[in-house]
Amino acid sequence: MSESVYKIIEMVGASTKSWEDATQNAINSAGLSLRDLRIAEVEKLDLKIEDGKGTLYRARVKLSFKVLSD
Amino acid sequence: MSESVYKIIEMVGASTKSWEDATQNAINSAGLSLRDLRIAEVEKLDLKIEDGKGTLYRARVKLSFKVLSD
Amino acid sequence: MSESVYKIIEMVGASTKSWEDATQNAINSAGLSLRDLRIAEVEKLDLKIEDGKGTLYRARVKLSFKVLSD
Amino acid sequence: MSESVYKIIEMVGASTKSWEDATQNAINSAGLSLRDLRIAEVEKLDLKIEDGKGTLYRARVKLSFKVLSD
Amino acid sequence: MSESVYKIIEMVGASTKSWEDATQNAINSAGLSLRDLRIAEVEKLDLKIEDGKGTLYRARVKLSFKVLSD
Amino acid sequence: MSESVYKIIEMVGASTKSWEDATQNAINSAGLSLRDLRIAEVEKLDLKIEDGKGTLYRARVKLSFKVLSD
Amino acid sequence: MSESVYKIIEMVGASTKSWEDATQNAINSAGLSLRDLRIAEVEKLDLKIEDGKGTLYRARVKLSFKVLSD
Amino acid sequence: MSESVYKIIEMVGASTKSWEDATQNAINSAGLSLRDLRIAEVEKLDLKIEDGKGTLYRARVKLSFKVLSD
Amino acid sequence: MSESVYKIIEMVGASTKSWEDATQNAINSAGLSLRDLRIAEVEKLDLKIEDGKGTLYRARVKLSFKVLSD
Amino acid sequence: MSESVYKIIEMVGASTKSWEDATQNAINSAGLSLRDLRIAEVEKLDLKIEDGKGTLYRARVKLSFKVLSD
Amino acid sequence: MSESVYKIIEMVGASTKSWEDATQNAINSAGLSLRDLRIAEVEKLDLKIEDGKGTLYRARVKLSFKVLSD
Amino acid sequence: MSESVYKIIEMVGASTKSWEDATQNAINSAGLSLRDLRIAEVEKLDLKIEDGKGTLYRARVKLSFKVLSD
Numbered sequence: 072m073s074e075s076v077y078k079i080i081e082m083v084g085a086s087t088k089s090w091e092d093a094t095q096n097a098i099n100s101a102g103l104s105l106r107d108l109r110i111a112e113v114e115k116l117d118l119k120i121e122d123g124k125g126t127l128y129r130a131r132v133k134l135s136f137k138v139l140s141d
Numbered sequence: 142m143s144e145s146v147y148k149i150i151e152m153v154g155a156s157t158k159s160w161e162d163a164t165q166n167a168i169n170s171a172g173l174s175l176r177d178l179r180i181a182e183v184e185k186l187d188l189k190i191e192d193g194k195g196t197l198y199r200a201r202v203k204l205s206f207k208v209l210s211d
Numbered sequence: 212m213s214e215s216v217y218k219i220i221e222m223v224g225a226s227t228k229s230w231e232d233a234t235q236n237a238i239n240s241a242g243l244s245l246r247d248l249r250i251a252e253v254e255k256l257d258l259k260i261e262d263g264k265g266t267l268y269r270a271r272v273k274l275s276f277k278v279l280s281d
Numbered sequence: 282m283s284e285s286v287y288k289i290i291e292m293v294g295a296s297t298k299s300w301e302d303a304t305q306n307a308i309n310s311a312g313l314s315l316r317d318l319r320i321a322e323v324e325k326l327d328l329k330i331e332d333g334k335g336t337l338y339r340a341r342v343k344l345s346f347k348v349l350s351d
Numbered sequence: 352m353s354e355s356v357y358k359i360i361e362m363v364g365a366s367t368k369s370w371e372d373a374t375q376n377a378i379n380s381a382g383l384s385l386r387d388l389r390i391a392e393v394e395k396l397d398l399k400i401e402d403g404k405g406t407l408y409r410a411r412v413k414l415s416f417k418v419l420s421d
Numbered sequence: 422m423s424e425s426v427y428k429i430i431e432m433v434g435a436s437t438k439s440w441e442d443a444t445q446n447a448i449n450s451a452g453l454s455l456r457d458l459r460i461a462e463v464e465k466l467d468l469k470i471e472d473g474k475g476t477l478y479r480a481r482v483k484l485s486f487k488v489l490s491d
Numbered sequence: 492m493s494e495s496v497y498k499i500i501e502m503v504g505a506s507t508k509s510w511e512d513a514t515q516n517a518i519n520s521a522g523l524s525l526r527d528l529r530i531a532e533v534e535k536l537d538l539k540i541e542d543g544k545g546t547l548y549r550a551r552v553k554l555s556f557k558v559l560s561d
Numbered sequence: 562m563s564e565s566v567y568k569i570i571e572m573v574g575a576s577t578k579s580w581e582d583a584t585q586n587a588i589n590s591a592g593l594s595l596r597d598l599r600i601a602e603v604e605k606l607d608l609k610i611e612d613g614k615g616t617l618y619r620a621r622v623k624l625s626f627k628v629l630s631d
Numbered sequence: 632m633s634e635s636v637y638k639i640i641e642m643v644g645a646s647t648k649s650w651e652d653a654t655q656n657a658i659n660s661a662g663l664s665l666r667d668l669r670i671a672e673v674e675k676l677d678l679k680i681e682d683g684k685g686t687l688y689r690a691r692v693k694l695s696f697k698v699l700s701d
Numbered sequence: 702m703s704e705s706v707y708k709i710i711e712m713v714g715a716s717t718k719s720w721e722d723a724t725q726n727a728i729n730s731a732g733l734s735l736r737d738l739r740i741a742e743v744e745k746l747d748l749k750i751e752d753g754k755g756t757l758y759r760a761r762v763k764l765s766f767k768v769l770s771d
Numbered sequence: 772m773s774e775s776v777y778k779i780i781e782m783v784g785a786s787t788k789s790w791e792d793a794t795q796n797a798i799n800s801a802g803l804s805l806r807d808l809r810i811a812e813v814e815k816l817d818l819k820i821e822d823g824k825g826t827l828y829r830a831r832v833k834l835s836f837k838v839l840s841d
Numbered sequence: 842m843s844e845s846v847y848k849i850i851e852m853v854g855a856s857t858k859s860w861e862d863a864t865q866n867a868i869n870s871a872g873l874s875l876r877d878l879r880i881a882e883v884e885k886l887d888l889k890i891e892d893g894k895g896t897l898y899r900a901r902v903k904l905s906f907k908v909l910s911d
Contacts, residue, residue, distance in 0.1 A: 075155060076154050076155065078151070078153075079153065080151075080358065081151075081359040081361075082356060082359065083358075089859070091789050091828060095824075096356060097356055098825050108823055109820055111818040111820060113816040113817060115882070115883070117880055117883060118902075120868060120881060120904075124865075124868070125865050125881060131359070135153065146362060146364050146377055146380040147362065147363040149362065149363065159301050161229050165258075168258070168265050169263075180258065183257060185323070186323040187320055187321060187323060188301075188308070188320065188321040194305075195308050198301060203361075216504050216516060216517055217503035218503075219502065221430075223426065223427040223428075223485065225425060231300065231328075234335060235335045238328070238333070240488060248333055249329075249330055250327055250329055251328040251330060252326075252327045253325070253326040271429070274330075286782060286800040287782065288782050289781040291568070291569040291571075291623075291781075292566060293568075293569065293625065294566050307566055311566075343781075370720070371719050371748075371758060375755050378748070378750060378753070378754070391755060392746075392747045393746040393747060393748075395462070395463070396462075397463060398441075398444050398460065399459075400458045400460055404445075404448070405445050405461060412748075414750075431501075431553075432496060432497065432558075433496065433498075433555065434496050435496065440720070440721065451496075465743070466743040467741060468728070468743075469740055470739055470740055470741060473729075475724060509579070509581050509649070510580070510581065511678075511685075511688060514678050515684075515685050518678070518683070518685050519683075530678065530679055531678040531680060533677060536602075536603040537601060538584050538585075538601040538622075540588060540600055540624075543598055544585075544588070548581060571778070571779040571780075572777065573776065573779065574776050590838060591776075605673070607671060607672045607673060608654050608655075608658070608692075610658060610668045613658070614655075614658070618651060636855065636867055637853040638853075639851040641709040641710075641763075642709065642768075643707040643765065644706050645705060657706055691709070695853065710848065711848070711850075711851075712846060712847065712848050712849065713846065713849065714846050726846060761849070789859070791860065791895075791898060794888050794895060798890060798893070808893055809890055810888065811888040811895060812885070813885070813887060813888075
């Protein structure tokens with residue numbers, strides 16, 4: 072049956088390199104305990120600044136994963 | 142005491158029939174493990190298309206349920 | 212003269228059957244005292260849950276109706 | 282190569298029966314000249330009123346379809 | 352390593368006194384099982400009315416807490 | 422029959438003390454002529470400033486009340 | 492006492508000349524029965540088209556007026 | 562049959578005179594190849610500045626036109 | 632080097648004539664001390680009402696100007 | 702002449718007591734160097750949490766003040 | 772004459788490398804048949820996940836291009 | 842005392858390489874005259890196109906910095 076149900080959770084990942092990497096970090100952390108992850112939707116991007124320099128890219132994302140399959 | 146606390150989760154339900162049915166499916170899946178569900182607020186509706194025909198109605202909803210009662 | 216003026220009111224209709232029916236109920240109630248209703252715009256849809264089942268579809272709509280014609 | 286490109290168009294479908302049917306009508310009309318339709322996202326729902334009765338369900342949707350595959 | 356990951360949950364707290372107190376109640380309930388809470392962002396405020404008087408202040412908030420540290 | 426219809430009106434209440442009090446004032450004024458008030462949803466908060474000091478808290482709220490019961 | 496309460500209504504005015512004129516028309520129609528109008532906030536502007544030409548400017552506005560003074 | 566389907570396109574018109582004129586220019590350009598234009602909804606207004614003076618009014622609009630009639 | 636940096640400020644201009652004129656007034660005031668103004672984006676339009684008549688058009692705009700060139 | 706121009710700045714105030722107090726603190730800080738402050742519009746409210754307790758109320762506000770009078 | 776008209780289309784580009792690359796892919800595909808492209812505005816970013824890993828960066832963008840010049 | 846006040850300014854940074862780099866450029870320019878920068882929140886991303894190629898990544902960001910410390 073194709074009428075699956077998905078659940079969506081919201082996370083913030085961080086990286087010193089890029090927002091792409093920050094999003095991957097959010098997925099990796101969530102992935103430890105969740106299976107069937109499908110997509111990460113970007114909700115908000117920001118950059119933490121220390122001593123006048125941008126040091127930490129952060130991505131707030133919504134992750135959806137299957138909770139009912141067949 | 143009436144100062145209850147509620148928690149809100151986000152889910153996507155699907156149905157081949159209607160968005161009403163898709164929302165009911167999201168509730169049914171969540172209901173297995175959650176008690177005191179109160180309301181499902183529609184966040185987004187879409188329709189999956191296969192071979193040029195709309196085949197699966199999907200409803201992204203926010204479900205609220207009581208976590209503290211008395 | 213075609214420069215009519217419209218007024219817009221906001222209502223919530225409900226139905227045990229569907230959001231279409233909930234919207235019709237909002238119109239029917241408003242229609243008792245208002246003439247020249249033209250359109251119902253959906254602002255928000257939700258579903259009330261009782262005993263783990265979705266029982267009441269609700270539609271919050273904006274109804275526009277003519278207040279100045281010629 | 283899986284790096285496809287999609288195009289998104291916006292349409293309004295209508296039906297005397299339901300918003301589900303209105304959305305299907307938008308897809309059917311678009312489908313005549315477009316291939317690879319994938320999804321219809323609901324942007325706005327409304328209901329046209331005549332003589333105090335809701336007569337025409339309308340759904341404004343965004344349709345996405347593949348323009349580059351391999 | 353400072354590249355922590357945060358999770359965000361959504362809750363509704365209530366109070367007969369103020370929205371500040373309602374937000375504190377949401378935090379207190381969540382705090383029982385969650386550690387490393389950092390911030391509560393207000394999403395929506397409302398006031399329940401009984402017998403023509405506002406009786407219960409409610410705050411819908413997003414709570415973020417650390418899920419990955421070092 | 423539980424398929425009630427609600428109407429929603431928008432008001433701005435003010436207070437020299439707090440936004441909670443400003444919201445109560447909006448309810449009290451509306452309450453004189455309306456029965457079955459249920460909820461006040463906050464749309465916008467601001468603070469009027471005179472001589473460099475914040476002097477009047479204002480809350481723009483949406484008030485819903487029953488227009489059809491049984 | 493300066494803690495006045497305001498009410499807000501939503502109207503659509505139209506004009507063949509400009510959106511400024513359309514807004515004035517909405518105020519004039521409302522003004523017949525309402526006193527203490529203070530401000531018209533623009534919510535949406537559009538232009539009706541007939542025979543390929545824009546013929547009627549329309550402005551959807553929120554009008555606020557005092558309901559409680561001293 | 563009244564269940565027509567509409568398509569919506571987005572354009573930016575410009576004028577040295579006014580935003581009304583900018584919107585008319587968007588319609589005129591679109592009108593060359595499109596029939597059955599019905600409405601132009603304003604999405605965004607801005608004003609280009611040269612040498613410290615506002616010189617070009619621009620209106621981003623959504624134009625809807627019939628693609629299926631009977 | 633073409634990698635310029637722009638700054639954006641928010642202002643409210645007013646005029647008894649039109650929203651176009653209100654926007655020009657915001658630019659003129661800002662222009663006294665700022666060089667390299669490029670664009671004024673409209674954020675909000677309203678109309679102040681006195682004695683039941685709309686008397687002052689106001690435009691809240693975001694003005695961008697170059698702070699780093701080459 | 703009543704066609705004044707206003708400027709709007711964005712600030713975050715904080716307080717251990719309430720969001721009202723946090724907003725007053727933002728005004729007080731801005732007031733040191735700005736005259737003719739008129740209004741503080743609330744953009745966002747949050748609450749900083751330390752050791753599982755909400756400790757610092759923060760209000761992000763937009764402050765408008767006159768830059769051109771006569 | 773500088774009163775050009777622009778058209779805006781919406782596309783989704785994808786890339787295994789970055790959102791910058793995904794946006795470039797959307798432009799390249801559109802560029803085959805469109806001249807005078809001017810800007811790509813990001814509407815939404817997401818990341819497709821397969822086997823617990825983010826595999827495909829996607830960017831939904833609005834592309835504007837000149838349809839009337841002189 | 843920890844009840845600091847922050848100010849927020851809006852800037853647009855640009856880069857031929859990436860949106861991360863564009864954001865860093867906005868910070869670097871602002872940093873020349875501002876101390877205590879804390880965070881850059883992304884408001885909007887776009888990409889300027891020349892000769893059919895994306896050439897300049899731009900990031901509109903809100904920068905917050907401390908104006909009151911202890």
